[in-house]
Amino acid sequence: MAHSYTPGLTVTAQATVRRRRMLSLPGTVLVAAGETVRANQAVARAELPGKVYPLNLANQLGVAPDEIKEYLIKKVGDSVQKDEILAENKPLIKWFKTEILSPVTGVVESVSTITGQVLLREPPRVLELLGYVEGLIVEVIPQQGVVVETHCSLVQGIFGIGGETWGEIVIAVTAQDEVLSPQHFTQAMKGKVVVGGSFISSDGLARAKEVGVAGLVIGGIHDKDLRALLGYDLGVAITGTEQVGFTLILTEGFGTIPMADKTFMLLSAHEGQSASISGATQIRAGVIRPEIIIPKHSTAIHSPAAVPQREGIRIGDQVRIIRDPLFGKIGEVASLPSDLQKIPTESDVRVLEVCFADGSQVMIPRTNIELIEGS
Amino acid sequence: MPIQEPGKNTQPFNVIVATDCGSTTTKAILIEKVGNEYRQTYRGEAPTTVEAPFEDVTRGVLNAIAEIEELSGRKILDGDKIITPCHDAKTGVDIYISTSSAGGGLQMMVTGVVQNMTGESAQRAALGAGAIVIDVLASNDGRLPHEKIERIRTIRPDMILMSGGTDGGAVTHVVEMAEYISAAEPRPRFGATYKLPLIYAGNKDAQSQVQKILGEKAALVLADNIRPVLERENLTPARDKIHDLFLEHVMQQAPGYKKLIEMTGAPIMPTPAAVGVIMETIAKREHLSLIGVDIGGATTDVFSVFEGLFNRTVSANLGMSYSISNVLAEAGLANIMRWVPFTLDEQTLRNRIKNKMIRPTTIPQTLDELQIEHAIAREALRLALIHHKSLATALKGIQQERTISDVFEQQQSGKTLIDMLKLDLIVGSGGVLSHAPRRVQSMLMMVDAYEPLAVTRLSVDSIFMMPHLGVLSTINEQAATDVFVRDCMVYLGTCVAPIGQGKEGERCADYAITLQDGRVDKGQLLFGDLRLVPLASDQKASITIQPAKQVNLGAGAGVSVTREVQGGVVGLLLDGRGRPLQLPVDHDARAAMLTKWFKAVGLYPESDV
Numbered sequence: 001m002a003h004s005y006t007p008g009l010t011v012t013a014q015a016t017v018r019r020r021r022m023l024s025l026p027g028t029v030l031v032a033a034g035e036t037v038r039a040n041q042a043v044a045r046a047e048l049p050g051k052v053y054p055l056n057l058a059n060q061l062g063v064a065p066d067e068i069k070e071y072l073i074k075k076v077g078d079s080v081q082k083d084e085i086l087a088e089n090k091p092l093i094k095w096f097k098t099e100i101l102s103p104v105t106g107v108v109e110s111v112s113t114i115t116g117q118v119l120l121r122e123p124p125r126v127l128e129l130l131g132y133v134e135g136l137i138v139e140v141i142p143q144q145g146v147v148v149e150t151h152c153s154l155v156q157g158i159f160g161i162g163g164e165t166w167g168e169i170v171i172a173v174t175a176q177d178e179v180l181s182p183q184h185f186t187q188a189m190k191g192k193v194v195v196g197g198s199f200i201s202s203d204g205l206a207r208a209k210e211v212g213v214a215g216l217v218i219g220g221i222h223d224k225d226l227r228a229l230l231g232y233d234l235g236v237a238i239t240g241t242e243q244v245g246f247t248l249i250l251t252e253g254f255g256t257i258p259m260a261d262k263t264f265m266l267l268s269a270h271e272g273q274s275a276s277i278s279g280a281t282q283i284r285a286g287v288i289r290p291e292i293i294i295p296k297h298s299t300a301i302h303s304p305a306a307v308p309q310r311e312g313i314r315i316g317d318q319v320r321i322i323r324d325p326l327f328g329k330i331g332e333v334a335s336l337p338s339d340l341q342k343i344p345t346e347s348d349v350r351v352l353e354v355c356f357a358d359g360s361q362v363m364i365p366r367t368n369i370e371l372i373e374g375s
Numbered sequence: 376m377p378i379q380e381p382g383k384n385t386q387p388f389n390v391i392v393a394t395d396c397g398s399t400t401t402k403a404i405l406i407e408k409v410g411n412e413y414r415q416t417y418r419g420e421a422p423t424t425v426e427a428p429f430e431d432v433t434r435g436v437l438n439a440i441a442e443i444e445e446l447s448g449r450k451i452l453d454g455d456k457i458i459t460p461c462h463d464a465k466t467g468v469d470i471y472i473s474t475s476s477a478g479g480g481l482q483m484m485v486t487g488v489v490q491n492m493t494g495e496s497a498q499r500a501a502l503g504a505g506a507i508v509i510d511v512l513a514s515n516d517g518r519l520p521h522e523k524i525e526r527i528r529t530i531r532p533d534m535i536l537m538s539g540g541t542d543g544g545a546v547t548h549v550v551e552m553a554e555y556i557s558a559a560e561p562r563p564r565f566g567a568t569y570k571l572p573l574i575y576a577g578n579k580d581a582q583s584q585v586q587k588i589l590g591e592k593a594a595l596v597l598a599d600n601i602r603p604v605l606e607r608e609n610l611t612p613a614r615d616k617i618h619d620l621f622l623e624h625v626m627q628q629a630p631g632y633k634k635l636i637e638m639t640g641a642p643i644m645p646t647p648a649a650v651g652v653i654m655e656t657i658a659k660r661e662h663l664s665l666i667g668v669d670i671g672g673a674t675t676d677v678f679s680v681f682e683g684l685f686n687r688t689v690s691a692n693l694g695m696s697y698s699i700s701n702v703l704a705e706a707g708l709a710n711i712m713r714w715v716p717f718t719l720d721e722q723t724l725r726n727r728i729k730n731k732m733i734r735p736t737t738i739p740q741t742l743d744e745l746q747i748e749h750a751i752a753r754e755a756l757r758l759a760l761i762h763h764k765s766l767a768t769a770l771k772g773i774q775q776e777r778t779i780s781d782v783f784e785q786q787q788s789g790k791t792l793i794d795m796l797k798l799d800l801i802v803g804s805g806g807v808l809s810h811a812p813r814r815v816q817s818m819l820m821m822v823d824a825y826e827p828l829a830v831t832r833l834s835v836d837s838i839f840m841m842p843h844l845g846v847l848s849t850i851n852e853q854a855a856t857d858v859f860v861r862d863c864m865v866y867l868g869t870c871v872a873p874i875g876q877g878k879e880g881e882r883c884a885d886y887a888i889t890l891q892d893g894r895v896d897k898g899q900l901l902f903g904d905l906r907l908v909p910l911a912s913d914q915k916a917s918i919t920i921q922p923a924k925q926v927n928l929g930a931g932a933g934v935s936v937t938r939e940v941q942g943g944v945v946g947l948l949l950d951g952r953g954r955p956l957q958l959p960v961d962h963d964a965r966a967a968m969l970t971k972w973f974k975a976v977g978l979y980p981e982s983d984v
Contacts, residue, residue, distance in 0.1 A: 024562075025562065049560065051521065051524075051525065052521065052524045052558040052559065053520075053521050054520040054521060054524070054554070054555070054558070065547075109558065110554070110557075110558070112550070112551075112554055114546065114547065114550045114584060115547050115550055115551040115554060117551060117554060119554065119558050121558075158733050158734070159729075159733045222722055222725070222726060223722070223725035223726050223728070223729045224721075224722060224725060226729075233700070233703070233704040234700060234704075234729075235692055235698065235700050235701030235704045235705070236673075236692055236697065236698050236700070236701055236732075237697070237700070237732050237733060253726075253729075253730045253733060253734070254725075254726035254727075254729040254730050254733075255726045255730070281733075283697060283732065283733055283735060322730070322734045322737055323730070323731075323734070323737040323738070323739075323740055323744070324727060324730075324740070324741065324744055325740070325741055327730065343740055344740065344741050344742055344980075345738075345739050345740065345741065345742055345744070345745040345812050346812035346813065346980060347738065347810070347812045349738065364740070365737075365738055365740060367736050367737055367738050368737045368738065368740055370734065
């Protein structure tokens with residue numbers, strides 16, 4: 001079983017994580033290896049080429065495409081201001097003069113004598129790439145980005161929406177099975193990462209937006225409330241670019257599900273500290289899950305963050321059941337029978353026995369549990 | 376290892392390990408020569424590891440092969456290497472081969488001049504090569520020029536296929552599209568520093584201009600025009616170039632694929648292309664019209680061969696795990712619930728579907744969960760076939776000769792090639808069909824989704840190995856054929872479905888089934904009946920059906936039909952539910968009807984239906 005592993009979500013008080021911060025196109029790296037950066041500090045910058053506006057001059061002037069160069073006032077590479085004359089004809093009678101004005105400010109990028117088209121490009125837009133996590137630059141990839149390392153506590157969620165943000169952790173409920181209601185929100189939570197319990201309703205989400213929280217971490221929500229929040233039915237779980245006013249992270253799933261004890265305790269232990277969070281989720285092979293990173297304010301260089309060698313499930317491991325009818329329940333692995341067993345659907349599958357806190361035990365298909373990883 | 380030209384020679388491989396790197400799981404199979412024939416002996420699977428945090432597809436491959444090692448007792452791996460060739464009876468394999476659709480498969484953007492002419496031809500070329508088409512840009516697609524440029528900038532395809540114009544025709548529009556692409560400076564999905572592969576397969580007179588405009592900005596490859604004249608498509612040269620570029624450029628950039636390419640003894644094929652090879656082979660060998668489907672976690676691929684023409688489509692967001700939520704979004708809740716004989720409130724169902732989406736590897740644990748999953752599969756299959764029908768068409772835009780008799784029949788060009796009445800065989804593949812606990816469940820899922828007409832045979836891929844056999848057939852046809860016949864293809868049986876509708880309990884047809892031993896089973900099929908007649912895989916029977924006056928079995932209303940039918944692991948399914956299939960609108964009546972049908976064919980364990 002050397003190669004086998006069971007994917008799970010990491011919830012750990014001690015971790016060293018590295019985050020690769022890459023520009024989407026070549027640019028300039030603004031920091032050097034060994035430097036400490038803040039979450040909101042720019043680490044690299046690139047210029048995104050401006051939008052292109054095609055203009056069919058041949059059509060507008062009523063001339064053949066291979067003649068348009070004769071009518072152009074501006075040449076390839078020239079700058080042009082919005083409403084400046086780009087081309088004009090030279091009629092014998094002035095009344096018939098046609099002037100073509102530039103619809104944008106930019107430069108003349110190309111002129112085609114085959115299609116009669118002129119392409120104008122707007123000035124480039126500066127893209128700044130932020131550090132996202134407070135930490136140390138351990139690698140610089142010239143023109144492309146950096147690797148930031150931080151010693152931290154790490155909580156992975158199961159699903160999220162919204163991009164990277166950061167803020168102080170506020171625990172809004174007293175227990176992990178408490179519902180986060182609109183009344184829990186106060187103005188003091190503006191710009192903070194609010195941690196709730198088992199569930200938040202659409203009213204609660206609306207209140208969170210009104211208060212202006214930076215992020216929300218919760219056990220579960222209803223799919224219909226997610227649809228209302230997004231304004232559409234999410235078909236495929238590729239998220240991270242939504243703009244709903246805050247970043248939302250579910251730790252357990254859809255429905256009312258108490259947040260795992262371990263997750264709630266860990267987040268509670270860090271109340272008042274600053275966390276970097278991201279809702280980006282990509283559920284596919286390998287999987288990108290949302291995350292809550294709470295840096296430890298240490299600048300010492302740690303050994304490179306090794307991806308933990310995942311091993312098979314072992315007796316005593318804490319697991320979460322991830323399929324009905326016991327969805328969301330957490331227990332310990334009691335036994336790992338090796339033979340295939342028939343489940344009520346008549347499928348023959350590998351199972352394991354899970355023991356719950358009340359001492360009861362059930363057989364569950366191995367694919368229907370998730371290891372709660374991290375120490 | 377030298378690579379052979381596909382399908383030319385048969386190499387003496389005795390032990391073969393093959394993997395398919397899917398979007399969710401990597402499936403490995405072991406094929407061994409037992410006596411004089413090849414058999415599939417062991418199977419292993421593991422999560423695919425092409426994306427973060429692993430970003431190395433070979434880890435999933437090694438995990439899946441490790442499972443085979445455990446089960447078979449054969450030592451295949453030496454650390455991170457596959458032992459080739461065989462050292463002895465229990466060590467190594469002779470060759471390792473693979474297909475891949477991981478990391479979203481091969482994602483292409485295609486361009487044409489007229490959307491439903493060269494645009495569609497380009498789309499068919501890309502789909503046939505195993506790609507997912509993420510957008511079709513055309514001069515007349517309704518988008519303004521700057522919107523087209525913006526779109527090209529934002530999507531990051533693995534490759535672009537440009538088409539447009541017939542040879543010798545006008546060059547303006549295709550050059551204009553080249554200018555848009557050049558202005559957009561498209562970037563590839565993987566690898567920030569390499570040039571995006573771009574195939575130009577349009578009007579050959581525009582080749583030099585396209586070369587001038589795009590030569591510097593993309594890795595430009597020229598191919599013969601896919602639509603040299605309006606009346607003819609020439610897709611093969613472009614498809615071959617897509618395959619070459621897929622291996623040379625795209626695969627080299629995807630995480631871990633360089634290593635994977637080194638490990639394999641034959642070129643890696645995109646999974647759908649490999650499945651397509653198998654589907655085409657079946658159709659050609661047995662002279663059949665067929666529809667094949669591969670319903671995966673992320674996508675549903677549909678293949679068809681009608682009148683000798685092969686078509687493939689991919690419904691990129693219809694799948695049973697990763698894309699399951701999108702099936703709900705596209706089909707609607709009511710369409711899914713119409714296949715479920717019990718009530719479940721909307722909120723619970725929605726939450727369950729989303730929970731499957733975020734934890735895609737889970738399996739139904741209870742019977743009601745299984746029935747819901749099968750209901751969703753029916754809708755995914757149905758929607759994917761609708762999509763396929765819209766693209767598997769005769770060429771559009773060509774001149775049609777009309778005679779005086781056609782005056783009242785305003786048939787458009789571009790009619791779908793899919794004719795359910797001419798359909799001989801449906802082949803199902805993919806997790807939900809291959810791993811259904813009872814084979815009759817797979818059969819009924821396909822019958823309900825596709826509504827085959829008259830007499831149609833159905834089969835299923837036993838444990839999902841068609842991709843592996845597709846790539847295997849390119850290096851050793853004998854091995855692929857042996858395994859396909861003996862271990863892969865499971866014939867479910869034949870469905871006999873009269874066309875027409877009637878009140879429940881009314882006579883639909885009389886039938887007489889003459890078995891090979893001479894016994895005759897006579898009966899009457901009523902509307903609303905679903906009947907299963909046992910007929911084993913190795914048995915044939917002759918069935919004579921006398922339909923009611925308004926009912927048709929392909930020969931005309933009320934005309935008797937006699938056909939030879941083949942058995943299968945399920946048998947002969949007599950479907951008197953009418954075509955088109957209509958379910959009662961009233962919930963209780965529908966639930967009672969479904970329960971009756973499910974019981975009649977033993978769909979689920981009795982006590983829970």
